[in-house]
Amino acid sequence: MNRDSNVYTVLYAAVLVVIVAAALAVAAGALKAPQEKNKEVEKKMNILTSVDKIHDVSKADDKNTYIENEYKKYIVEAFLVDANGKRVEGDAFNMDLKAELKKPERERLLPVFVCNDKGNKQYIIPVRGAGLWGAIWGYVALNDDFSTVYGAVFDHAGETPGLGAEIALPEFQKQFSGKKIYRDGKFASVEVLKNGSAPLNDYNVDGITGGTITSKAVGKMIFDCLSNYTKFFDLQKQNN
Amino acid sequence: MSEKESLFSEKNIKLFTDPFNNGNPITVLVLGICSALAVTVKLQPAIVMGLSVTIVTGFASFIISLLRNTIPNRIRIIVQLVVVAALVILVDQILKAYVYDVSKQLSVFVGLIITNCIIMGRIEAFALGNKPLPSLIDGLGNGAAYGMILVIVAFCRELLGSGTLFGIRIVPESFYVKAGGFYENNGMMVLPPAALIILGVIIWVHRSVNKKLIEK
Numbered sequence: 001m002n003r004d005s006n007v008y009t010v011l012y013a014a015v016l017v018v019i020v021a022a023a024l025a026v027a028a029g030a031l032k033a034p035q036e037k038n039k040e041v042e043k044k045m046n047i048l049t050s051v052d053k054i055h056d057v058s059k060a061d062d063k064n065t066y067i068e069n070e071y072k073k074y075i076v077e078a079f080l081v082d083a084n085g086k087r088v089e090g091d092a093f094n095m096d097l098k099a100e101l102k103k104p105e106r107e108r109l110l111p112v113f114v115c116n117d118k119g120n121k122q123y124i125i126p127v128r129g130a131g132l133w134g135a136i137w138g139y140v141a142l143n144d145d146f147s148t149v150y151g152a153v154f155d156h157a158g159e160t161p162g163l164g165a166e167i168a169l170p171e172f173q174k175q176f177s178g179k180k181i182y183r184d185g186k187f188a189s190v191e192v193l194k195n196g197s198a199p200l201n202d203y204n205v206d207g208i209t210g211g212t213i214t215s216k217a218v219g220k221m222i223f224d225c226l227s228n229y230t231k232f233f234d235l236q237k238q239n240n
Numbered sequence: 241m242s243e244k245e246s247l248f249s250e251k252n253i254k255l256f257t258d259p260f261n262n263g264n265p266i267t268v269l270v271l272g273i274c275s276a277l278a279v280t281v282k283l284q285p286a287i288v289m290g291l292s293v294t295i296v297t298g299f300a301s302f303i304i305s306l307l308r309n310t311i312p313n314r315i316r317i318i319v320q321l322v323v324v325a326a327l328v329i330l331v332d333q334i335l336k337a338y339v340y341d342v343s344k345q346l347s348v349f350v351g352l353i354i355t356n357c358i359i360m361g362r363i364e365a366f367a368l369g370n371k372p373l374p375s376l377i378d379g380l381g382n383g384a385a386y387g388m389i390l391v392i393v394a395f396c397r398e399l400l401g402s403g404t405l406f407g408i409r410i411v412p413e414s415f416y417v418k419a420g421g422f423y424e425n426n427g428m429m430v431l432p433p434a435a436l437i438i439l440g441v442i443i444w445v446h447r448s449v450n451k452k453l454i455e456k
Contacts, residue, residue: 003310003312003313004312004314009312009314009315012310012311012319013312013318013319016319016322017322020322023330024329027329027330027333028333031333031334031337034338035333035337035340038337039340160431163430210427
């Protein structure tokens with residue numbers, strides 16, 4: 001057959017595309033399960049890191065099993081909170097936070113994870129916002145007084161390596177533990193300062209040198225996300 | 241063809257080794273620079289990137305060479321792109337399934353292997369006119385040579401920029417100014433321009449060792 005004819009060219013392209021599409025569909029289907037598992041384990045690991053429960057992950061023979069077990073051990077409850085601060089049952093783990101945050105405030109259902117370590121309870125709240133180049137997200141764990149931060153963990157899609165990307169490092173995240181999110185009885189969140197611009201106190205942390213925009217974005221993210229939960233915090237404090 | 245050529249014939253070995261020296265895709269042909277800047281902050285992603293590109297160039301050249309007598313000339317480039325893109329998507333999916341941490345670090349750059357000029361360059365220059373086996377060897381050689389340069393650049397950048405290699409601390413904590421020492425990481429090393437400068441130095445060294453490469 002003439003290789004330069006139109007019919008041959010069109011047929012060739014059509015057959016090639018069908019073969020390639022079929023091969024890719026099969027591959028995607030076959031690899032889907034381990035990919036989903038990776039995402040789930042990563043999320044569980046982040047939740048556990050925010051309450052400082054991941055220590056031996058590098059020593060574990062199988063990372064996935066280790067994290068699954070620790071998660072089962074410590075995370076005793078997960079539920080949703082509506083706009084009035086009332087608890088709603090639902091699948092908190094698979095809740096799409098990005099979609100919820102786009103809804104009007106009244107309609108949001110937001111997840112809370114409860115960690116229980118020998119009677120010490122922490123409430124873990126997922127946060128999500130926009131960094132300099134893309135999305136940033138994380139988990140903030142509060143003590144059961146609902147005003148002191150127990151720990152925090154952050155991650156990002158593509159902040160500048162060595163600068164903004166350092167929000168994902170423990171050195172930055174450690175600063176949050178012990179900080180207060182209520183100041184004189186009012187919700188104030190934890191402020192992230194431009195590195196060294198003001199003395200540190202119970203209500204702020206130092207940002208990253210050269211990563212000021214990302215650092216500030218972390219502060220804004222925590223404020224925006226936690227403020228959705230203030231009614232829940234108030235109700236819980238009354239119950240305590 | 242009268243006699244079957246051995247896999248390790250002189251010609252085939254030369255196909256594999258030439259890219260490491262006289263025909264290096266990065267330092268001589270100056271192809272594939274963009275990803276060399278992006279993924280060389282740390283050693284581990286650089287190695288994974290090098291391996292991924294090696295696999296893609298090898299198999300893309302192999303497949304195109306198998307098809308070379310059937311490909312309609314007018315849509316030649318499109319056919320090449322489809323094959324390369326399919327391979328890249330496969331690599332990306334496999335990384336996501338089995339080395340999730342690394343695939344997160346490489347993020348978009350795995351997808352951008354498609355745009356790596358080395359792959360299309362080898363297909364156009366070699367695979368379209370040669371048999372599948374030599375094409376495979378040529379592709380693997382070029383990919384590996386690309387990977388080698390990435391590793392050299394990443395070695396310098398990780399050591400000078402973060403004081404670590406493969407994430408393991410090399411410069412002791414106590415040397416740092418923060419801990420009362422005298423040392424400070426070079427902040428520029430973690431930014432893309434540092435890769436360009438290191439690449440420039442590598443090209444310089446390469447040319448002063450191999451005088452054949454100097455243009456008259």
